[in-house]
Amino acid sequence: MFKEKFKNLQQMVEEELHRILDVQEKPEIIYEAMRYSVFAGGKRLRPVLCLSACELLGGDLKKALPVACSIELIHTYSLIHDDLPAMDNDDLRRGKPTNHKVFGEAIAILAGDGLLNLGYEVLIRHALENPEDYEKILKAANEIATASGCKGIIGGQVEDILSQNTELTYEELKYIHEHKTAALIEASVCAGAHMAGASEKEVELLREYAGLIGLAFQIKDDILDVIGDEKTLGKKVGSDREKGKFTFVNIFGVEKSQEMVKELTDEAIKILDTFGERAQFLKDLSNYLIERVN
């Protein structure tokens, strides 16, 4: 039941992303480079969270779909730029050579820029084409734009870069992860809620839920980097250590980190109780995130 629904939502996202990106225009190389990273095997977690939050509140999934996809485009841009030689200098992502390894640094930078911009093109056109939903779409877009900017992903990435090879306190590490990872996960859930016309109270409850699973998600990533399986993971185990990245596992060890993931997820799921039975899929999804192996 859960798996089937997850797959259906992923499929919806996949098809819409193809509609957006299967462009046959000059210059072909930039569309090819953007498609390479967008269709590199991502789990579409953020768009699925967006669609699920919309559905939880009785919204129209078709209306939320372009919003969900804009988030995946922006998420993918952030991965391409993070992998660049001047940043994390990663050669592999999801078991494939990173964008700049295939297309060169210049095109990789531009493919990232192109995806960030395309995310906003999709949001703006969606609002223009659906004047009756102006406000919902703009509220969703505002969540996404804030989470993607210097108060979100970019701020987190700056602190991450600046703190390489430094021992961090729990608070400092939490800042990085809340900005680099949790912010866009929160925005995904809240954007979906806005698309369903959520009340302020509903949005804030879901923001709290998403903040908790966002942090749990990142701690789980830190754990997988230590004890994961290279093949399943699609990248080298221990790459955080190699890059001088300080992680939750450094502070707390594997076992305590696993407990934290469980506790954060349980707390998140408790919030969902407010929404009754309709929240079952989001609950299952939250548990799936703990158990994932990549």
Added chain:
Amino acid sequence: MFKEKFKNLQQMVEEELHRILDVQEKPEIIYEAMRYSVFAGGKRLRPVLCLSACELLGGDLKKALPVACSIELIHTYSLIHDDLPAMDNDDLRRGKPTNHKVFGEAIAILAGDGLLNLGYEVLIRHALENPEDYEKILKAANEIATASGCKGIIGGQVEDILSQNTELTYEELKYIHEHKTAALIEASVCAGAHMAGASEKEVELLREYAGLIGLAFQIKDDILDVIGDEKTLGKKVGSDREKGKFTFVNIFGVEKSQEMVKELTDEAIKILDTFGERAQFLKDLSNYLIERVN
């Protein structure tokens, strides 16, 4: 009269950009890096064109101001990324060290990302805060987003990068310049027109006008790179040749290129006749662009 008005509009833009960027938040370095390039002495041509087009059609300049500034933020991001070692590898811009020379490559990439994102944050918040102007702002945002994406600046930059050290035909060179430079100049004028509630016909006339001055602007840039004064220009004369960039001067020589600039500008100004006396400032601005020395 012209100079005073130009200065007043520049001043309006300057103050609004400070309001947007004078943020005292963590991580400080990213705001510092963004401010460094935004306040590096740009002429604010695009925002001034946006405001002038709005005024020409009787619109409210205050409402157009955030839109005008979002264009300058996005323009500045494109300059920072163009200057990167992986792209044009420029050390100087407007007589100052380029962003990556001062802040390093990682922060320069992120400052560019931050400015692109901030441009959209400004547009989206402006629309949310002015529900009575939703449609105008979204139409303006759509012009900007299209011009900034792969059908505009990014597409032009890709072709520019791919064609280094290649001899180009007139058509190929025109493609690059129309996308890399003229597209955002067109979007600036059209966005300003939308903010005044322009009719489709008015927008199309102004788009034609802006396409012509956009091309003239780039040919003038090519000329200045050959015969300009290094001090006034703020960069080395002959840098196009050094970087293996093919220019209008390569195809037509200086004299014929100068004639083209004059012809394109005259044609552009003729279009403005349709708008009567109110178009005087835009006409003067078009002529100023021919005569500029940097």
